[in-house]
Structures are given as structure tokens and as C-alpha cells.
Amino acid sequence: MKPDLFEAPDYYNIDELYTDEQKLVRDAAREWVKRNVSPIIEDYAQRAEFPKQLIDGLSEIGAFGPYIPEEYGGAGLDQISYGLIMQEIERGDSGVRSTASVQSSLVMYPIWRYGTEEQRKKFLPKLASGEWMGCFGLTEPDHGSDPGSMITNFKDMGDHYLLNGAKMWISNAPFAHVAVVWAKNEEGRIHGLIVERGMEGFSTPETHNKWSLRASATGELIFDNVKVPKENLLPGRSGLGAPLSCLDSARYGIAWGAIGAAMDCYDTALRYAKERTQFGKPIGAFQLQQKKLAEMITEITKAQVLTWRLGVLRNEDKATSAQISMAKRNNVDMAIKIAREARQILGGMGITGEYSIMRHSMNLESVITYEGTHDIHLLITGLDITGLNAFK
Numbered sequence: 001m002k003p004d005l006f007e008a009p010d011y012y013n014i015d016e017l018y019t020d021e022q023k024l025v026r027d028a029a030r031e032w033v034k035r036n037v038s039p040i041i042e043d044y045a046q047r048a049e050f051p052k053q054l055i056d057g058l059s060e061i062g063a064f065g066p067y068i069p070e071e072y073g074g075a076g077l078d079q080i081s082y083g084l085i086m087q088e089i090e091r092g093d094s095g096v097r098s099t100a101s102v103q104s105s106l107v108m109y110p111i112w113r114y115g116t117e118e119q120r121k122k123f124l125p126k127l128a129s130g131e132w133m134g135c136f137g138l139t140e141p142d143h144g145s146d147p148g149s150m151i152t153n154f155k156d157m158g159d160h161y162l163l164n165g166a167k168m169w170i171s172n173a174p175f176a177h178v179a180v181v182w183a184k185n186e187e188g189r190i191h192g193l194i195v196e197r198g199m200e201g202f203s204t205p206e207t208h209n210k211w212s213l214r215a216s217a218t219g220e221l222i223f224d225n226v227k228v229p230k231e232n233l234l235p236g237r238s239g240l241g242a243p244l245s246c247l248d249s250a251r252y253g254i255a256w257g258a259i260g261a262a263m264d265c266y267d268t269a270l271r272y273a274k275e276r277t278q279f280g281k282p283i284g285a286f287q288l289q290q291k292k293l294a295e296m297i298t299e300i301t302k303a304q305v306l307t308w309r310l311g312v313l314r315n316e317d318k319a320t321s322a323q324i325s326m327a328k329r330n331n332v333d334m335a336i337k338i339a340r341e342a343r344q345i346l347g348g349m350g351i352t353g354e355y356s357i358m359r360h361s362m363n364l365e366s367v368i369t370y371e372g373t374h375d376i377h378l379l380i381t382g383l384d385i386t387g388l389n390a391f392k
């Protein structure tokens with residue numbers, strides 16, 4: 001892979017909107033990605049392997065629990081800093097950002113928000129340091145967009161719960177030490193359970209042959225009469241709203257992350273267009289290539305403004321789930337279109353691993369599907385503005 005010459009686009013001086021602390025956090029993550037992710041990521045993606053050596057560094061830049069209070073090992077940062085960390089990591093690779101998103105928003109967040117003090121003390125510091133890695137089991141083989149119909153269930157056996165069922169498409173599953181699993185009790189009410197590796201009847205087979213998110217490990221969670229101690233139930237909230245509130249936090253991070261992937265594709269294509277000569281001049285001098293580049297920077301700038309504003313609302317605890325859906329949907333769609341256009345600017349070179357664009361493009365096919373598909377987020381906006389439910 002070519003050396004990482006990334007220069008972040010900031011066409012509207014968005015930097016002026018960030019505090020010094022936010023910029024410091026962002027710059028540290030940016031530097032870490034340049035030094036540690038860019039040089040190795042293509043190789044790991046080609047081999048379809050998660051680079052586990054990045055775990056310590058991810059913890060050091062605050063990517064595991066950016067907004068979790070410091071008393072539990074988190075970085076105690078605000079929501080914009082959290083977003084900027086996700087942006088920088090996904091500038092490197094969506095799969096690495098996925099690992100951080102799951103650890104922070106889908107494992108640490110529910111334990112922090114809905115767990116007991118004992119659960120917080122037992123799990124959060126180890127998850128923040130990366131000593132333990134986590135995964136989040138909501139999706140099932142037959143229930144993806146409609147998680148409320150899940151069949152994974154647990155029975156109260158007096159001194160423990162007995163868990164049965166299966167989850168599919170679970171990021172980090174193959175190596176996770178703990179899984180936050182959503183399952184129905186005997187009354188059909190959804191609860192979160194912390195399942196730990198080593199519990200009898202719990203297995204995590206890896207999903208192979210992905211063309212997308214190859215540097216992220218994906219797997220199944222299989223529960224065959226797993227005895228889960230009663231103290232592993234998250235008591236703070238039940239019902240579908242509990243896992244969906246975790247998704248709000250992760251979707252918010254993805255809205256920022258997608259900007260990172262788009263920025264990397266744009267920056268690469270811009271540099272290439274100025275250097276590559278055809279018909280006696282740089283291809284960037286042709287109107288058709290300028291149209292692509294001008295549209296890319298316009299869309300990136302709009303996404304930056306949208307996401308900064310969403311971050312302000314999140315910091316004030318005023319962002320709605322529907323606002324988060326709009327940003328996730330818009331920014332991932334923006335990034336996937338930019339990746340496709342940027343690939344074309346590089347001609348044949350664009351399909352090779354010499355450049356990051358094709359990897360981003362393929363990764364974004366997962367990002368546009370997970371955490372709610374492009375269609376589902378549109379329907380969430382539709383429901384919000386009309387009050388009419390078009391899901392069912």
C-alpha cells in the first residue's frame with residue numbers, strides 16, 4: 001500500500017467549531033491511525049483477519065468508552081470528541097471502527113446504563129483497557145430488521161437462567177470475552193444478559209467468505225442450554241427500547257465514522273487527479289473529473305455540518321433517535337457514493353490494494369446495512385414526520 005499522505009478536508013473551517021480538547025483528541029487519533037492502521041490494514045483486510053495488535057492503541061486513544069465516566073475506566077469525553085475519534089478510525093478502516101463501536105456503544109454503554117454497580121465495576125475497566133473484548137447479540141438468522149420478533153429466550157431455573165437460541169452477523173464474536181445478548185423471558189419480554197466465554201453450551205463460530213469488512217471478525221453466537229448466573233442480567237431496562245437505545249449511540253458514531261471513510265477517498269482521488277496525466281494534462285484539469293471532486297467536497301462539507309450539529313444536540317441530551325437515523329443514513333450513503341466515484345478517478349489503479357478506496361467501498365456495503373439498513377432509517381424518518389408507520 002502507498003504511504004499515507006492524508007490531509008483532512010475542511011472546506012468550511014469546521015475546525016473553528018471544535019474546542020481545543022476536541023481537536024486534541026481528534027489529532028491524537030489521526031496520528032495514531034496514520035502510524036498504526038494505515039501501514040498494516042490492507043494486508044489484514046486481504047487476509048480477512050482482525051489486527052489484534054491494535055487493541056492496546058485503541059484503548060489509549062480513548063476509543064473504548066470515550067464518553068464512559070473515568071471512574072469506570074472510560075475516557076470521560078463529550079459526544080463530539082467521541083464522534084471525532086470514530087471519524088479518524090474509520091478514515092483508516094470501517095472494520096477497526098466497528099470493533100471500537102461495538103466495544104463502546106453496544107457493550108460498555110448497556111452495562112453502564114442498565115447494569116448494577118457490581119457489573120459496572122467488574123466489566124467496564126477491563127473493557128476500557130481492552131483486556132476484555134465484547135460483542136452485542138441482537139440480530140438472529142430469521143430476524144434482522146425486525147429484532148422484536150427474536151426467538152432467543154431464557155427460562156428462570158431458580159438459581160440461574162437457561163439460555164437457548166442463536167445470533168448471527170455478530171461483530172467481534174469470534175474473539176470476544178463477553179457478549180451482551182438480547183433474549184426474551186418466559187413472558188416474551190426482551191432483557192439483556194451478559195454471557196461470558198467459557199460458559200458451557202456457548203460457542204462463537206466465525207463467519208467466513210465476506211467481501212466486506214474483512215479486517216473485522218464476524219461470527220455467530222450459539223446458546224445451547226447455557227446456564228447464565230442471575231447476577232448477569234442487566235436489570236436497568238427491558239423491552240426492545242433497551243437494545244435500540246444502545247443502537248442510537250452506535251449509529252451516532254457511525255454517522256461520524258462514514259465521514260472519515262469519505263474524506264480518505266476524496267483526499268486520495270484529489271491527489272491522484274492532480275498527479276495523473278492523460279492527453280498531456282493532469283486528469284484533474286478535465287471538467288468531468290472536477291465535477292466528481294467538487295461534488296464530493298460539497299457532500300462531505302454538508303455531512304460535517306450535519307454531524308457537528310447532531311453532536312451539539314447529543315451533548316445537550318436533546319438529539320432524537322430519528323435525528324440520529326437521518327445522519328447515519330445520509331452520511332453512509334454519501335460515503336459509499338464518494339467511494340464509488342473516487343474509485344473511478346483512479347481508473348484501473350482504483351481496484352488495487354495500493355490505495356484504500358476499494359477497501360472503503362466494500363466496507364461501506366456493510367455499514368449501509370448494519371445498525372439499521374438504508375431503508376429502515378428512511379422509514380424511521382418517514383414515521384417521525386408523518387406519524388404513520390410504514391414498517392408493518
Ligand code: TGC
Nearest residue numbers: 098101138145147148171239240241244245321370371372
Ligand atoms: P417499535 O414498536 O417502533 O419500538 C419498540 C420500543 O422501542 C422504542 N424505540 C426506541 N428506543 C430507543 N431508541 C430507539 N432508536 C428506538 N426506536 C424505538 C419504542 O419507543 C418502543 O418502546 P415501548 O416502550 O413503546 O415498547 O419497534 P418495531 O418492532 O416496530 O421496530 C422498529 C425498528 C424497525 C425501527 C427497529 O426495530 C429497528 O431499528 N430495526 C433495525 C435493527 C437494527 O438496527 N439492528 C442492528 C443490530 S446491531 C448491529 O448491526 C451492530 S453492527 C456494529 C458494528 O460492527 O459497528
Ligand code: FAD
Nearest residue numbers: 136137138139144145169170171366370371372373375391
Ligand atoms: P433483512 O432484515 O432481512 O432485510 C433485507 C432487506 O429488506 C433490506 O434491504 C431491508 O432494508 C429490507 N426491509 C426489511 N424490512 C423492511 C420494511 N419493513 N420495509 C422495507 N424494506 C424492508 N447485528 C448484531 O446484532 N450485532 C452485530 O455486531 C452485528 N454486526 C454486523 C456486522 C456485519 C458485517 C453485518 C453485515 C451485519 C451485522 N449485524 C449485526 C446485523 C445487521 O444489523 C443486520 O444485517 C441488519 O440489521 C439487517 O438485517 P438482515 O441482514 O437480516 O436483513
